[in-house]
Amino acid sequence: MPEEVLFKSESRRSREEIAAYLRTVADSLDAGNAITLKRGDESTTLDPPARPTFEVKAEREGPADGPGELSVEFELEWDEDGGGEAADGELEIE
Template sequence: MPEEVLFKAEQDQDRAEIAALLRRVADNLDDGDAITLKAGSESVTLEPPARPTFEVKAEREGPADGPGELSIEFELEWDEDDGGAGSGGRLEIE
């Protein structure tokens, strides 16, 4: 199935700014509210179901014999028509 990017934003921010954005997402999830992403004139509003799939991925990109770029990706995923379900072991973040 082809992927359609509904919204994308990327910029350098300090850790406190990133934490505030993640906190806002967490608060909206706790409250059962929609999540609206905005950057400039672009925006999208999504309504995660009660049980979306939550994926966390840590990656290193670059040459095998040298320094690369590290990333942590957080993703919520669900089917548009049925709400979503997850499987696997329980995730913990310390």
């Protein structure tokens, strides 16, 4: 299935700024509200269901014998038609 990017933003931010963005998302999820992503005159609003799939991924990209780029990704996924549910064990973040 082809992927359509609805919104993308990538920029260097302080840890505090990133935490503030994540808190805003967490507060919207807690309240059962939609999430609106905005940059300039571009915006996209998504309304996650009550139980979306939550994916956490830690990656290292680069050569096996040298320094690479590390990343951690947090992703919410759900079917537009509301179906489907996956479970993969209990997540813990310390």
